[in-house]
Amino acid sequence: MKRREFIKNGAIAMGAIGLGGCQRPQEHQSITINKGKKTTLKLSTSWPAHFPIMGTGVDAFAARCKELSGGTLEIKVYPKDILVPALAVFDTTSNAQIDAFHSGVYYWKGKNSAFSIFGGMPLGLTSEEMVTWMHFGGGMELWRKMYAKFNLYPLIGGTTGPQMGGWFKKQILSLQDLKGLKMRIPGLGGEVMERLGVNPVLLPPGEIYTALERGTIDATEWVGPALDTLMGFAKVAPYYYKGWHEPGSILEITFNLNRWNTLSKEHQAIISCAASEMTTNMLNEFRYKNALALQELPESVEIKEFPSDVITKAKEVLQEVLEEESRKSSDFKEALESYQAFEKLNHPYDDITTRNFLNIRG
Numbered sequence: 512m513k514r515r516e517f518i519k520n521g522a523i524a525m526g527a528i529g530l531g532g533c534q535r536p537q538e539h540q541s542i543t544i545n546k547g548k549k550t551t552l553k554l555s556t557s558w559p560a561h562f563p564i565m566g567t568g569v570d571a572f573a574a575r576c577k578e579l580s581g582g583t584l585e586i587k588v589y590p591k592d593i594l595v596p597a598l599a600v601f602d603t604t605s606n607a608q609i610d611a612f613h614s615g616v617y618y619w620k621g622k623n624s625a626f627s628i629f630g631g632m633p634l635g636l637t638s639e640e641m642v643t644w645m646h647f648g649g650g651m652e653l654w655r656k657m658y659a660k661f662n663l664y665p666l667i668g669g670t671t672g673p674q675m676g677g678w679f680k681k682q683i684l685s686l687q688d689l690k691g692l693k694m695r696i697p698g699l700g701g702e703v704m705e706r707l708g709v710n711p712v713l714l715p716p717g718e719i720y721t722a723l724e725r726g727t728i729d730a731t732e733w734v735g736p737a738l739d740t741l742m743g744f745a746k747v748a749p750y751y752y753k754g755w756h757e758p759g760s761i762l763e764i765t766f767n768l769n770r771w772n773t774l775s776k777e778h779q780a781i782i783s784c785a786a787s788e789m790t791t792n793m794l795n796e797f798r799y800k801n802a803l804a805l806q807e808l809p810e811s812v813e814i815k816e817f818p819s820d821v822i823t824k825a826k827e828v829l830q831e832v833l834e835e836e837s838r839k840s841s842d843f844k845e846a847l848e849s850y851q852a853f854e855k856l857n858h859p860y861d862d863i864t865t866r867n868f869l870n871i872r873g
């Protein structure tokens with residue numbers, strides 16, 4: 512390796528260690544707090560008020576922006592349905608009705624199929640790997656380029672860590688048992704499930720429990736033990752399946768691009784740092800609270816693994832979906848190629864480090 516390449520690659524590797532630091536720190540070398548200019552932004556979320564981890568995470572983000580800016584940057588957080596409905600946040604930020612939103616990227620695959628890749632891939636990268644791809648492997652540049660067509664500027668606004676596969680009213684003993692099942696499952700996972708015979712449904716958080724209880728849906732995925740327990744799914748669907756479809760979903764803090772461009776460099780830097788902090792904190796909080804909640808699941812809950820024919824078929828079908836979407840959309844193809852290039856780079860290193868550690872420590 513040439514010396515210059517070595518220095519460049521070394522710098523990338525060292526930078527990757529500091530995931531908790533500012534996003535794109537090279538852009539913010541000289542910062543003075545502009546105390547004179549008070550800015551207030553309206554941010555809507557897709558969650559109920561102070562919803563644990565995701566909602567409280569965005570509350571803490573807003574508080575941090577205020578603190579770091581000496582009170583000059585106020586981000587007013589509105590829970591879902593106060594200013595706009597949960598899943599209207601993308602459009603209403605795009606058309607400047609509100610300034611920003613906090614949501615899950617996987618909700619927007621209908622806008623541009625490529626967005627599902629920035630939200631996370633079934634059987635793909637974990638949260639830590641996703642953030643690395645975004646910040647160092649080119650993912651963020653592509654995400655911003657594609658969101659700019661909607662007049663939006665995204666930042667990573669948290670990540671969930673590995674999610675569970677969902678709650679089922681009946682056991683899944685073979686591929687056949689998925690046929691005709693109605694399941695709340697968004698994103699690429701939903702698309703794969705559809706090809707396995709499932710009828711996927713997109714429902715915002717507030718409507719899932721009632722749909723499951725009344726039998727409007729037969730199964731639902733949500734996140735993991737901590738949040739799933741609060742939703743009460745264990746009461747109506749006792750079979751809790753291990754995950755495959757969301758190994759590391761990305762949440763977003765996204766701004767109207769014109770509004771973002773009117774912000775001072777200082778306020779942009781503060782938002783960027785607070786979003787990075789939120790991402791690290793949310794991942795850690797999810798891990799801790801999920802581990803705790805797993806210990807406290809009711810005894811009636813049975814943890815299950817999908818049968819091997821389901822996983823084998825899901826892998827096959829996922830490849831079909833990726834190939835078809837790549838043929839239909841040049842954006843999807845471009846995002847997928849970048850994602851897969853990082854996957855290829857990362858895999859041999861992951862094999863001899865994380866995967867090995869987890870295997871030997873038992």
Ligand code: CA
Nearest residue numbers: 674732733734
């Ligand atoms: Ca989920």
